[in-house]
Amino acid sequence: MTLNGMIDGAPSTAPAQTTPTVALFVTCLVDLFRPSVGFAAIKLLEDAGCKVVVPASQTCCGQPAYNSGDREDTKAIARHVIETFEAYDYVVAPSGSCGSTLKKHYPELFANDPAWHERAVRFSQKVHELVSFLTDVRGVTEVDAALPATVTYHDSCSGLRELGIREQPRQLLRTVEGLTLTELPEADVCCGFGGTFCVKYPDVSNAIVGKKTKHIASTGADMLLAGDLGCLMNIDGKLKRENNGIEVRHVAEVLAGMTDKPPIGGKL
Amino acid sequence: MQITSQTFKANTVKALADVDLQRALRHVEKGFIGKRQKAADALPEFDALRDNAVEIKNHTLKHLDLYIEAYVAKVEASGGKVHFAEDADHARRIFLDIAKRRKAKTVTKGKTMISEEIGLNAFLEENGIVPVETDLGEYIIQLRGEHPSHIIAPAVHINRDQVEADFRKFHVHLDPERDLVRPETLLSEARQILRQKYGEADIGVTGANFLIAETGTSVIVTNEGNGDLTQLLGKCHVVLASLEKIVPTLEDTAQILRVLARSATGQEMSVYTTLSTGPKRTEDEDGPEEYHVILLDNGRSGMLGTEFEDMLRCIRCGACMNHCPVYHAVGGHSYGWVYPGPMGAVLTPSLIGVDKAGHLPNASTFCGRCEAVCPMRIPLPKMMRHWREKEFESHLQPKAARAGLGVWAYLARRPKLYRAAVSYAMPALKLLAGRKGRFRSLPLAGGWTKWRDLPAPEGRTFMQAYAQSGHGDPK
């Protein structure tokens, strides 16, 4: 912690002078489906002066169990995540949804277990979603990337409403050379993914994502970005089914200037 | 009212294919949201008022027994009577006793969700008593033999053309050539018909938005004034209310009123806020001869002191459903009972049992918009999750889903095994997808691929790729 941080008691808002060690919480979807996002996150974190480590025994944040009502398995997974990550300066995830599970829901999960609750609270203070970590903690105001495209941005629910992420990605996207950001109508409305919801209630989920893709098409953008892979896979799957060739990518790929790989779901 | 929450999935399929309904639902999405936002933005202290409202209700719920006692004493001091109803059946019997004693033939009704909850209309008809709904929306619904699909806009699922057709069908004594194009003409036609009924009614029934312990007063808010006429012109006023409607003082009521209409319709206040205390006094010119309150429990006291207690703060403003993507997609009837949307997803399992209403807390994306706008800051997603936990504990979920989750959770807790499994599976899946980079269908993923393609994985997992990338082994 810097002297500055100690004095004003807010180490997490002042850009640190030293090199903090950030443990990357890859998230299971990025690990399995879109490793590019993990590499983009590493580049962005290193550019922001961090040393990045990737703890090898990570699997998932436990959300599928948590939202299915399986509290005991969730707790077991949460204890494992905390044990694996609590020693680092920061824990960063390229997802508002998983970030929020670690940050907001773990402490709640152990509400009746004082020892683990305290540990979960201490751990939660280190946890951040990637883009907001760059801007709010590391003080990043611009990125070194170029993309000659018009993009639009969908605000994923947990990031927006549980972690307050709205301006941060837009602020950094505006510094990407050649990029034009056009606002998505009803950007703050759910895309209908909802984890297991989208397979438990496929028809309802489809109606919701259908509204989203209509709005996306109305922007005329070349590319749709968001900060959560679950939403992105859902939206991309629907766009492709509608034969809409708008490219879909995680915002980190664009901010890191790593858009050489095919987009999510390939090209149309 | 017949419960169809068990067939939620089938209900939604029907709702999604209903063109009229889908057209009507767009108004919910377009109308309510912007109006609420504007009202909230125009009042700098809106969030502070919400906090205050939460405080008032939390305090009341903690001392509910005391406030109910105080309330009953005041009602009785003003010449009214409070009847405690254990459940729906009990409430209906109490009502019938009053109606029989008064030899009632017609009952006019202001808007009350408790009447829906206890199925009063059907019960009255079985007993030869004619219920007449006086709220325009409720009146339309009654003509159509339906139930409300929204707690503050009961006929929101019906469009103007349908109302016109209904009026022509039922109001046969009026000129068939009359002009009914504008919504105002529909309103005035309904008014004209209802005006005659108020004075003829033997009993006027209303709900209550608040029951004030300090004064023994019941409060209703309406936009049409029908509630006032119902309770004033009937010879006997019966208030149907559930016990969490109690608030300590008039001042508390005024505080909560400031967030109620703003959250509901974006109005600063509803057009009418009407307070009634007891029957007509000798010095009053108008008013009912008798004043009764049927105070319904129906499972609510069982929520006190549990993880569902916060739900009892609900003031029935409807903001949660107005902002719910699932409600916007499928409408209120899909939920299969009286209370739809996020508040219904929490309340319905408490009142009719999670075995019947198990779908409702599951049919949410947890997008959190309901909680963000709820004036009473009720953590709706968290409580839906509590219901899912109850279902999980009592093995109420589908077997296949449970088994799948079990395998996944087993692996997620064993990193080495998990790694081995996914390191093999992901490259295989990528191969299977071929060059396209996505699947149009995939065994076991039918829920996904019914409506969307499934993006294929890039190939190696991140962990594999990272280990081979020269970054060194993951730690």
Ligand code: SF4
């Ligand atoms: S849960 Fe909240 S938003 Fe929904 S009706 Fe009740 S008070 Fe209004």
